[in-house]
Amino acid sequence: MRTSMPEQKPKERIKNFNEVALGYSEEDAVKEASRCLNCKKPSCVKGCPVGIDIPGFIQLIKEKRFEDAIDKIKEKNSLPAICGRVCPQETQCEQLCILGKKGEPVAIGRLERFAADWERKKGVKPPEKVEDTNKKIAVVGSGPAGLTCAAELAKKGHSVTIFESLHKTGGVLMYGIPEFRMPKKIVESEIDYIKDLGVKIKTDMVVGKTIEVDELKKDFDAVFVATGAGLPMFMHLPGENLNGVYSANEFLTRVNLMKAYRFPEYDTPVTIGKRVAVVGAGNVAMDSARTSLRLGAEQVFIVYRRSEKEMPARKEEAEHAKQEGVKFMLLTNPIRFIGENGRVKKMEYIQMKLGEPDESGRRRPIPIKGSESVMGVDTVIMAIGQRPNPLVPKSMPGLETGRHGNIITDEHGKTSIKGVFAGGDIATGAATVISAMGMGKKSARAIDRYVKEK
Amino acid sequence: MEKANKTIAIFNISQHYFKNMFKIVKKETLAESTKMFEVEAERIAKKCMPGQFIILRIHEKGERVPLTIADFDRDKGTITIVFQEVGKTTFQLGKKNVGDEILDFIGPLGNPSEIEKFGNVVCIGGGTGIACVYPQVKMLKEKGNKVISIIGARTKNLLFWEEKMKKFSDQIIVTTDDGSYGRKGVVTLPLKEILEKEKIDRVIAIGPPIMMKFVAKTTLPYKVKTIASLNSIMVDGTGMCGACRCVVGGETKFACVDGPEFDAHLIDFDLLISRNKMYLDEEKKSLELYRGEI
Ligand SMILES: Cc1cc2nc3c(=O)[nH]c(=O)nc-3n(C[C@H](O)[C@H](O)[C@H](O)COP(=O)(O)OP(=O)(O)OC[C@H]3O[C@@H](n4cnc5c(N)ncnc54)[C@H](O)[C@@H]3O)c2cc1C
Ligand SMILES: Cc1cc2nc3c(=O)[nH]c(=O)nc-3n(C[C@H](O)[C@H](O)[C@H](O)COP(=O)(O)OP(=O)(O)OC[C@H]3O[C@@H](n4cnc5c(N)ncnc54)[C@H](O)[C@@H]3O)c2cc1C
Ligand code: SF4
Ligand code: SF4
Ligand code: FES
Numbered sequence: 207m208r209t210s211m212p213e214q215k216p217k218e219r220i221k222n223f224n225e226v227a228l229g230y231s232e233e234d235a236v237k238e239a240s241r242c243l244n245c246k247k248p249s250c251v252k253g254c255p256v257g258i259d260i261p262g263f264i265q266l267i268k269e270k271r272f273e274d275a276i277d278k279i280k281e282k283n284s285l286p287a288i289c290g291r292v293c294p295q296e297t298q299c300e301q302l303c304i305l306g307k308k309g310e311p312v313a314i315g316r317l318e319r320f321a322a323d324w325e326r327k328k329g330v331k332p333p334e335k336v337e338d339t340n341k342k343i344a345v346v347g348s349g350p351a352g353l354t355c356a357a358e359l360a361k362k363g364h365s366v367t368i369f370e371s372l373h374k375t376g377g378v379l380m381y382g383i384p385e386f387r388m389p390k391k392i393v394e395s396e397i398d399y400i401k402d403l404g405v406k407i408k409t410d411m412v413v414g415k416t417i418e419v420d421e422l423k424k425d426f427d428a429v430f431v432a433t434g435a436g437l438p439m440f441m442h443l444p445g446e447n448l449n450g451v452y453s454a455n456e457f458l459t460r461v462n463l464m465k466a467y468r469f470p471e472y473d474t475p476v477t478i479g480k481r482v483a484v485v486g487a488g489n490v491a492m493d494s495a496r497t498s499l500r501l502g503a504e505q506v507f508i509v510y511r512r513s514e515k516e517m518p519a520r521k522e523e524a525e526h527a528k529q530e531g532v533k534f535m536l537l538t539n540p541i542r543f544i545g546e547n548g549r550v551k552k553m554e555y556i557q558m559k560l561g562e563p564d565e566s567g568r569r570r571p572i573p574i575k576g577s578e579s580v581m582g583v584d585t586v587i588m589a590i591g592q593r594p595n596p597l598v599p600k601s602m603p604g605l606e607t608g609r610h611g612n613i614i615t616d617e618h619g620k621t622s623i624k625g626v627f628a629g630g631d632i633a634t635g636a637a638t639v640i641s642a643m644g645m646g647k648k649s650a651r652a653i654d655r656y657v658k659e660k
Numbered sequence: 661m662e663k664a665n666k667t668i669a670i671f672n673i674s675q676h677y678f679k680n681m682f683k684i685v686k687k688e689t690l691a692e693s694t695k696m697f698e699v700e701a702e703r704i705a706k707k708c709m710p711g712q713f714i715i716l717r718i719h720e721k722g723e724r725v726p727l728t729i730a731d732f733d734r735d736k737g738t739i740t741i742v743f744q745e746v747g748k749t750t751f752q753l754g755k756k757n758v759g760d761e762i763l764d765f766i767g768p769l770g771n772p773s774e775i776e777k778f779g780n781v782v783c784i785g786g787g788t789g790i791a792c793v794y795p796q797v798k799m800l801k802e803k804g805n806k807v808i809s810i811i812g813a814r815t816k817n818l819l820f821w822e823e824k825m826k827k828f829s830d831q832i833i834v835t836t837d838d839g840s841y842g843r844k845g846v847v848t849l850p851l852k853e854i855l856e857k858e859k860i861d862r863v864i865a866i867g868p869p870i871m872m873k874f875v876a877k878t879t880l881p882y883k884v885k886t887i888a889s890l891n892s893i894m895v896d897g898t899g900m901c902g903a904c905r906c907v908v909g910g911e912t913k914f915a916c917v918d919g920p921e922f923d924a925h926l927i928d929f930d931l932l933i934s935r936n937k938m939y940l941d942e943e944k945k946s947l948e949l950y951r952g953e954i
Contacts, residue, residue, distance in 0.1 A: 371898050373717055373724075373764040410766045412898055416703055436900040440912065447905055447912060447931060449938045456901035464723070464895070470949050473723040473748060474895075475942035548934035597898055597917065 208310045209238040216529040220499045223385045223467055226526060227291070232270070235320040239268040242312045245304055250314060253302040255644030258282045260299060260314055267317055273328075276321040283318075284357040284400060285350060285643065287326060287392050288379060290319025293640045294520045326395055332402045339363040341657040344426040346413045346598060349377020350639045351432035351630025353400055354646030355653070360403040362654050367426070368405060371412040374463060377434055379639070381463035382455070384493050386500065387523075390462075414601035419626065427657045428625050430649055431613060432642070435631035436595040440588055441485070445543030450479065450550040454490045454589035461497055479584025480504045483553055485540055486589035487512075492523040494587040495532045503585070506532045511539040511558050511571040539573065543586060553583045594632045602626075610635055619649030627653055682716075682765035685738060687758050690820035691813075693745040694788060695754050696730070702737035704729075704767045710795035711773030711889065711921055714739065715897045717764040718753055725749045726894045726916075728866075729768060730791035739765075742791030742820075748946045769897045770920045773887070775799050779861035782854060783829075784810045784847050784875055786867020790821050792889060793866045801828040808860075809833070810850055812867070816841035847871060848878045855882045862887070865924065869936065873929035880925055888924035890915040890932060893939070907931050 212228040213219075219226050230238065242264040250260045258279055266275035279286045293299075295315040303311035325331075341364045345352045348370040356366045374380050379393045401407065411417060413433070422429050438453035440446055457476065460466040464474035478501040484494045487510035498506045508527070510517060513536050517524055528534070537558045544552040557577035560569035594612045599605055606614040606622035612635050619627040629645030631637055686698035704714060713728045731740035745751045756762070773796050781800050785793035790811045801807050809829040813819045814837045826832050833850045834842030843850060847867075854860060855878070863886040865875040872888040879886045892904040892915040899917035906915050909926035913919065 371766070372896065373766070410764050412766060412769065415769060415898075416707070416767065436898075438900070438902045440902070442912065447907060447935070449935060453902040456895060456903045459895055459901050465721070469942065470946050472721040473946060475939045475946070477939070477942070548937065595899060 208241065208313045209234050209316075211313070211316055216531070219386065220496075220530050223500055225389050226386050229323050230316055230320040232272075232324075235267050235317060236270060238313050239264045239317060241305065242268070243304060249302040249304055250299045250312070253299040255298070255640045256282045256647055258299075258318070263321065264312065264314070264317055267321060272321060272324045276325040279318060279321055283643070284354055285396050285639075286318050287322035287396055288350070288388065289640055289643070290315050290317075290322055291388055291392075292383060292520075294638060296521050298640065326392070330395065330399055330402075333361070333399070335404075336361060336363040338365065339657075341365065341428075341660075342367070342426045343428050343430065343653060343657065344369060344422040345430045345432060346419070346422070347371075347377060347432040347434055347630070347632070348375040348397075348407060348409075349432060349434050349630060349642060350379065351434075351632075351642035351646040351649075352377070352430065353397065354643040355430045355432065355629065355650045356405045356646075357400045357403055358647050358650030359653060360400070360405045362650075364654070364657065366405045368407045369411040369413050369417065369422070370407065370409045371416075371433075372463065373409050375407050375409060381459045382490070382493070384458065384462055384497050386496070387493065412597070414597045419598065419602050423625055427660055428627065428653045430619070430646075430653060431598055431621070431626065431628040431632060432630040432646065433595050433598050433632045434642075435592040435636040437593040437611075438588070439591045439593060441540070441590060443540060443542055445545055445550065446588070448543055448545040448550040449548050450477065450545075450584055451543060451586045451588065454484075454486070454494045454587050455592065457494055457587050458490070458497065461501070467497075467501060476501065477585070478503050481581075481583045482506045482585040482587065483509050483540070483581075483583045484587045484589055485509045486591070487517040487519055487524075487534075488589065488591070489519050489523055490592075491587075491589035492519045492527045492532075494589050495527050496523075496530055498585065498587070499530055499532065507583075508532055508534045509538050509540060509553075509555065510534070510536050512568060513537055513560060516568045537571070539571065540586075541578065544580070550583060550586055552580050553586060554578055554580045592631075592636045594635060598632070617648070618652035619645060620652060625656070627656075681761040681763070683761050684756055684758055687756075690742060690791075692817040693754075694742065694818065694820060695745070696740060696742045696791070697753075697756070698733075698738045698740050699762060699765060700737060701739045701765050701767075704765070705732045705734055705737045705739055708732050708739065708768035709772030710775060710799050712768035712770050713897075713920065714741065714765055714767030715769060715894065716741075716753075716762050716766070718749065718756070718762055720763070722752075722763070723749050724764070724766075724895055724897070725753075726769070726891070726897060728792035728889070730794055732795070739767075740791075742788055744788045747943050748950045751947070751950065766897065770916060771918075773799075773864070773921055775803060777803050778805055780808070780859060781805045782808045782810065782851060782860055782863045784812070784851065784863065784865040784867065784871075785825075786812050786847060786865075786871040787814075787818060789865075789867030789871070789889075790819075790825070793864060794821060794825060796864055797825060798828045806830050808854060810835065810847045812836065812847040812871075814838065846874070848874050851875065851878050855879065855884065860884050863924075864888075869929050869933045872924060872927075873933075876924035876927065876929070886924040887921050888927060889920045890922065890927070891920070891936070892932060893936060906935070 466476035630642035
C-alpha cells in the first residue's frame with residue numbers, strides 16, 4: 207500500500223483556495239521511498255518525459271539525504287515542485303513502475319514534490335555560475351516549455367531573455383491551474399530559481415505585436431517559440447454568447463491571474479451563479495468546476511459527452527472533484543443555451559451513446575434522438591479544449607503550421623525558419639506540463655548545437 | 661498607516677516580477693471627467709498604427725483596462741491616451757500625475773485601421789470616441805481623402821479636441837444632445853444630411869455602442885461602407901480568453917484580435933450592449949467602495 211498524503215477535508219476545502227493536498231512529512235516520505243525496489247532496469251524512468259533518475263532520488267530520500275535527492279532531480283528537471291503536483295503520473299512514470307503490476311506503484315510524484323518542498327522550506331541554494339558563451343537566445347512565452355528551455359540554455363552559459371505577453375510569468379501555471387492545486391508562491395519561487403540562473407524576463411511583451419520575431423532574430427542568435435495553446439474553443443451553439451457563458455480560459459484567468467476570488471479587494475470581478483454547468487471533462491474542466499464551488503456555487507455539474515472511462519482529466523482531479531460534490535452528467539451534451547435579459551438561465555442538452563472508436567481511439571459519442579431535456583443553470587463554463595494561439599504564427603510569413611494552427615517542428619524543435627525553434631503546446635496542441643518541459647529541454651539541446659555552429 | 665505598509669510590501673514583490681515601468685510625461689484635463697495622458701512607451705510608439713489600443717494595469721491588484729491609442733509620437737517615444745472617469749480604474753488612473761508610472765502598459769493590440777485613399781470620408785467621434793477617431797482623421801487626411809468630421813457629446817462640457825480635429829478635417833460639425841454647443845441633437849442628424857447631399861465613400865464611427873448602432877442604421881440605406889470600433893469587455897487582449905467576443909455577420913469574433921474594427925452593418929450591437937452590462941453590479945460596488953475609501 208502506498209503511503210497516503212494528507213489532504214484538507216472536502217467540506218473545509220471547498221470554502222477556501224488553499225492547497226488541497228498537503229504533502230508528505232519526512233516520515234511519510236521515507237516510508238514511501240522504502241517501497242521502491244531500486245530496480246536495475248527501472249521501467250519508471252521510461253515513463254518520465256525528462257528522464258529523471260527516479261530510483262536514484264528515491265534512494266536518497268530513503269537515506270534521508272534530502273538535499274542530495276533534490277539535486278539529483280534537478281539534474282533533469284528544473285521545475286520539480288510543479289511536476290510533483292500536476293504531472294499525470296498515472297499515465298507516465300507511475301504507470302510503468304513495476305510495483306504497479308501487482309499492487310500500487312511507488313508514489314513517485316509525491317516524493318518528487320516532497321523533495322522540492324523540503325528544499326524550498328530550507329531555502330533554495332543558488333545555482334552555480336557557468337562561463338558565459340556570449341550567445342544570446344530569445345524565448346517567447348514563459349510557460350513550462352519556455353521556462354525549461356531558458357533554464358537549460360542558461361545552464362550552458364548562454365544569455366537568455368524570455369518575452370511574455372501577460373504581466374506575469376508562468377503561463378498556464380499562473381493563469382490556468384488554480385491556487386488550490388498549484389500555489390502561485392511555488393510557481394514564483396521556481397521562477398526565481400530560473401532567474402538565479404541568469405535568465406532575464408520581460409513581461410508585457412506581446413510578440414507579434416509589441417515586437418516581431420524578425421526583430422528578435424536580429425538581436426538574438428536563436429529564438430524559441432513557446433506560446434502555448436491559449437485559444438479557447440467554443441461549440442458555436444445558440445446562446446453561447448450570453449452573459450454567464452464563459453470560456454474556461456476567461457473564467458480561470460479572472461480567478462487565478464487577476465485574483466477575482468478576492469474581489470473587491472482585487473479589482474477584477476467574476477460572477478458565479480447557484481447552478482453551474484461545466485462542459486468538458488479534462489483537467490481544465492475539473493479546475494473550473496472546483497473553482498466554481500469555492501466561489502460559492504451550490505451545485506456544479508460536469509457535462510461530458512462520453513463516459514467516465516474516456517475522461518481526459520488526471521484521476522486525482524476527477525476524484526477530488528467528486529469528493530467535493532461536483533456532479534457528473536456523463537454521456538450528455540449541451541445543444542442550446544437559453545437566456546433572460548441577456549443572461550443564461552437554462553441549458554438544453556441531449557443524451558449520447560458511444561459508437562465506434564474515432565481517430566483518437568476513443569469511442570465516438572452519438573446523440574440519442576428524442577432524449578433532449580432542459581435544466582436551469584446560471585453559469586456555463588466551456589472547457590472543451592484549447593487550440594494553439596495564432597498570434598505568433600500569423601505574424602511569421604513562411605512559418606509552416608499544421609491543420610490546427612500548431613507550429614510544425616522536427617523532433618528537436620526545429621521549425622521551417624532557420625534559427626527559430628518551437629515547443630510545448632504551440633507545437634503539439636494542448637498537452638501536459640511535463641511534455642512541454644520535455645520539448646523545451648530537447649529544443650534547448652538543439653539550440654545549443656545551433657548557436658555553437660553558427 | 662497600516663494600509664500604506666501593505667502597499668509597499670506588495671510593491672516590492674511586484675518590482676521583482678514586473679520590470680517595465682511607463683512614465684506619464686504630460687497630463688491634461690480635456691473635458692469634464694475626461695483626461696489625457698502622454699505616456700512613455702517607446703516600443704509601442706515605434707510600431708503602433710491608428711485603430712490600435714493598449715491595455716494598462718495601474719497597481720498590483722488592478723484590472724487590465726483597454727484604451728485606444730489616441731495619438732503617438734514616434735520620435736519622443738510616447739503614446740497618448742484619453743479616458744473618461746467612469747469606474748474605479750479610470751478614477752484611480754485620473755489621480756495619477758506627471759512623473760508617476762503605470763505598472764503595465766501593453767500594446768499595440770488589435771489590428772490597425774484600414775486607411776487608404778477612399779475619396780470622401782466621414783469620421784464620427786462620440787464622447788471619448790473623439791480621441792479614438794482622431795489618429796484616423798489625421799492619417800486619412802495625409803492620404804489625400806476629403807475628411808468630414810462630426811464630433812458629438814451629451815453636453816458642451818464633455819467636448820474636446822475640436823481644434824485638433826479641425827486641423828485635419830475639410831469640414832467639422834459639432835453636436836450636443838442638449839444644444840449647449842454646436843448643433844442640437846445627435847451625430848446621425850448631420851450625417852444623414854451629408855449622405856443626402858454628396859457621395860460618401862466611407863464612414864468611420866467610434867463612440868458609445870448605441871451611437872455606432874444608429875450610425876450603421878443611418879448609412880445602411882445609402883450603402884456606404886461603415887466601420888465601427890468595438891469597446892467590448894476584455895481581459896488579456898491577445899485572443900486568449902474570449903471575454904471580448906462579439907458577433908459579426910453571424911459569426912463569433914474576438915474583438916481584440918479580429919478587430920476592434922468591423923463592418924458596422926454586420927455587427928450585432930445589441931449583443932455588444934448586453935455583454936458590456938455583464939459586471940454592472942460589481943462595477944458599481946467597486947466604485948462605491950473606492951469612493952468610501954477616498
Ligand atoms: C486549467 C488547466 C489545467 C491544466 N492541468 C494540467 C495538469 O494537471 N497536468 C498537466 O500536466 N497539464 C495540465 N494542463 C496543461 C498544461 O498546463 C499545458 O500543457 C502546459 O502549460 C503547456 O506549456 P507551454 O509552455 O507550452 O504553454 P503555456 O503554459 O500555455 O505558456 C505559454 C505562455 O506564452 C505566453 N504567450 C502567448 N502568446 C504570446 C506572445 N504572442 N508573446 C509572448 N508571450 C506569449 C502566454 O501568455 C503564456 O504565458 C492544464 C492546462 C490548463 C489550461
Ligand atoms: C478596444 C477598446 C478601446 C477603448 N478605448 C477607450 C478610450 O480610448 N477611452 C475610454 O475612456 N474608454 C475606452 N474604452 C473603454 C474602457 O476600457 C472602459 O471605460 C474601462 O474599462 C472602464 O474601467 P473602470 O474600471 O474605470 O470602470 P468599470 O467599473 O469597469 O465600469 C464603469 C462603467 O463603464 C462602463 N464600461 C465598462 N467597461 C466598458 C467598456 N469596455 N466599454 C465601455 N464602457 C464600459 C460600465 O458599463 C460601467 O457603467 C475602450 C474599450 C475597448 C475594449
Ligand atoms: S517529472 Fe512527472 S513523469 Fe517525471 S518523474 Fe516526475 S512526476 Fe513522474
Ligand atoms: S519501477 Fe518502481 S520500484 Fe522500480 S525503481 Fe522505479 S519506482 Fe522504484
Ligand atoms: S480580450 Fe481575451 S480574447 Fe479578447
